[in-house]
Amino acid sequence: MDENLDILKKNGLSVTDGRKKILDLFLDAEGALAHADIEKQTDAAFDRVTVYRTLQTFVDKGIIHQIPTTDNSILYALCKHNCEEGHHHDNHVHFICNNCNKTICLDDVTVPEVKLPKGFKPIQSAMVVTGVCDECK
Amino acid sequence: MDENLDILKKNGLSVTDGRKKILDLFLDAEGALAHADIEKQTDAAFDRVTVYRTLQTFVDKGIIHQIPTTDNSILYALCKHNCEEGHHHDNHVHFICNNCNKTICLDDVTVPEVKLPKGFKPIQSAMVVTGVCDECK
């Protein structure tokens, strides 16, 4: 049984070639993917627009999540934990390797809580660490 | 004595209208600013390119720093601590308010260290917390 088919159906999405293929890429990927990565890895089989819309749909459904970066790019990665529509729970640390430039979800490293000044109510936290990854060390 | 003039001179920058005005915006701002905010608040008195270059110059000199965001935008904020050319020390937490949408530097909240899996060497960490700020609570 195809895992990707399962995921799509569970989220009430029509099953199309594009969605299956793009979901596959995420399931296989070690790290996070940018829009450009997906275009490359699909050999431009799908229109740029389709890729944008597919990514947006996946984010809306809680299948993938966005990762903050300091440069002006958007990265996406699978939600490993139980995310639902409108409710992301990706409280793990992201790691960006300065050498191979991959962005990796450290699923087992949770973002620590911090004490905020009076009056600030935290809802979600994100943490990005840059450095050298285990393959490039 | 103008504070902005001081800062510019200290960093060996020519004093121009654009730089003074943009620096003023940062000195007055409660939170972080995007390129678009600056254009709006200066009434497009300066060319888009000038704003881009001014921001870049300020970042290079360590006067302002970039803030990571999940959407595809770059935010800038004053460096409150002693940053020098090429050496930023902005290891504080950033807070994004879901209500007023402002991004605020929590200068007194430092990013905590986390234990990474074997083989990962951290160089820099960034942390972004979203929620409700002290003015919107």
Add this chain to the structure above:
DNA sequence: AGGATATTTGCAATGTTGTTGCAAGTTTTA
């Protein structure tokens, strides 16, 4: 299975954001 309905895709056009080279203008230096 097959046709009606709903959804998705691709194309074209358009918008937004950021960059570069160069001439003209401004600031600094001495």
Add this chain to the structure above:
DNA sequence: TAAAACTTGCAACAACATTGCAAATATCCT
């Protein structure tokens, strides 16, 4: 104040992202 150094604005360009709409595809229902 004049020369040198630096900054600005314009124009052109490039990359990235969004929208409307008609054609294609998937789902639903009998």
